[in-house]
Amino acid sequence: MEPESFGGYQTQLYLDGLSGHRPSLPCGFAELEERALASMSESVREYVCAPAGDGWTQEANVAAFRTYGLMPRMLADAGERDLSVELFGRTITAPAFFAPVGVAGICAQDGHGDLAVARAGAALGLPVVATTLSNDPLEEVIRHVGGAPAWFQLYVPSDWSVCESLVRRAEAVGYEALVVTLDAWVGGWRPRDVTASNLPQLRGHCLSNYFTDPVFRARLARPPEEDPQAATLEWAAVFGRPLAWSDLDRLREMTSLPLVVKGICHPEDARRARDAGVEAIYCSNHGGRQANGGLPAIDCLPEVVAAVDVPVLFDSGVRSGAELVKALALGAAAVGIGRPWVYGMALGGTDGAVHVMRSILAESDLLMAVDGYPTLRDLAPSAIRRVPTPGTS
Numbered sequence: 001m002e003p004e005s006f007g008g009y010q011t012q013l014y015l016d017g018l019s020g021h022r023p024s025l026p027c028g029f030a031e032l033e034e035r036a037l038a039s040m041s042e043s044v045r046e047y048v049c050a051p052a053g054d055g056w057t058q059e060a061n062v063a064a065f066r067t068y069g070l071m072p073r074m075l076a077d078a079g080e081r082d083l084s085v086e087l088f089g090r091t092i093t094a095p096a097f098f099a100p101v102g103v104a105g106i107c108a109q110d111g112h113g114d115l116a117v118a119r120a121g122a123a124l125g126l127p128v129v130a131t132t133l134s135n136d137p138l139e140e141v142i143r144h145v146g147g148a149p150a151w152f153q154l155y156v157p158s159d160w161s162v163c164e165s166l167v168r169r170a171e172a173v174g175y176e177a178l179v180v181t182l183d184a185w186v187g188g189w190r191p192r193d194v195t196a197s198n199l200p201q202l203r204g205h206c207l208s209n210y211f212t213d214p215v216f217r218a219r220l221a222r223p224p225e226e227d228p229q230a231a232t233l234e235w236a237a238v239f240g241r242p243l244a245w246s247d248l249d250r251l252r253e254m255t256s257l258p259l260v261v262k263g264i265c266h267p268e269d270a271r272r273a274r275d276a277g278v279e280a281i282y283c284s285n286h287g288g289r290q291a292n293g294g295l296p297a298i299d300c301l302p303e304v305v306a307a308v309d310v311p312v313l314f315d316s317g318v319r320s321g322a323e324l325v326k327a328l329a330l331g332a333a334a335v336g337i338g339r340p341w342v343y344g345m346a347l348g349g350t351d352g353a354v355h356v357m358r359s360i361l362a363e364s365d366l367l368m369a370v371d372g373y374p375t376l377r378d379l380a381p382s383a384i385r386r387v388p389t390p391g392t393s
């Protein structure tokens with residue numbers, strides 16, 4: 001299979017412009033965010049923007065990327081680049097995936113953002129991590145993924161029988177990995193949301209996986225269609241479980257799917273997870289939305305990678321192709337894109353999400369061309385340097 005030239009998207013846009021057709025959506029993050037937030041209702045916009053605490057970690061996630069710089073290499077014969085990577089037995093054309101976003105459904109104009117991102121994954125052949133907190137049931141979401149990889153992100157409920165039902169449903173319909181989120185079994189302190197009493201799930205949004213689950217429904221006196229408020233309160237009662245290391249064994253017993261643990265930032269936790277038999281580590285701090293005051297996730301990535309011999313996925317603070325390439329150079333096997341695709345989808349549905357991801361991959365591809373890194377193997381840690389803070393030596 002010939003490697004795909006993602007940088008060709010820039011040429012396509014230039015040629016379209018000669019015919020008077022300019023992109024309907026921005027190609028840069030700042031304008032994309034501004035327009036997308038303006039398109040959302042106030043409650044959705046506030047929830048999407050609200051960080052943990054005063055936002056220090058959310059801002060640090062983004063700012064930390066500016067403390068790393070790529071070292072250009074010349075005469076590297078980078079006329080063709082191969083960005084493909086193998087994950088869970090599948091060859092993927094680029095080391096990027098659509099990260100799970102729990103309110104994506106209601107960010108779309110039609111309320112079906114989970115289906116829109118599934119179709120975007122199908123269009124690009126990139127993995128989609130479908131979230132538990134979906135506006136459409138997991139069975140419907142995977143129908144729109146086509147032949148692209150689909151992984152299921154799990155918030156482990158306090159009721160193990162509900163947990164097992166969700167996992168078995170995901171495996172039965174063809175999800176190829178189980179991504180267990182570790183750092184959101186309880187909601188982090190988000191003053192903006194608390195002040196506005198703004199939690200979409202408590203208004204019944206993004207709960208379709210629970211409301212369609214037979215084990216969850218059996219807990220209810222009346223079905224969600226008849227008493228949605230009672231069903232929502234029952235969801236709140238079972239949503240999160242504080243996990244221990246022994247719980248990984250229990251999750252493993254539920255499924256034969258590759259197990260990915262999301263939220264790992266400490267190298268010792270990475271080693272323990274590897275020793276427990278997980279197939280991949282997912283280095284993330286939930287985009288700074290769960291615990292304020294923590295280290296930027298990108299600063300944790302190198303130590304996590306060095307601690308294990310399994311693939312390390314990464315997200316948190318990635319806004320552009322430059323940041324994606326930096327994360328790869330620091331050892332990530334693949335990089336999750338979150339906010340950018342949500343903003344593109346909010347403005348343009350599936351086409352918007354595709355445009356945003358193609359723009360990020362085009363920048364990544366062109367950076368590798370200009371800086372002389374024809375393959376991902378060439379993007380070793382030696383390709384990146386720390387940038388001195390202004391005023392220091």
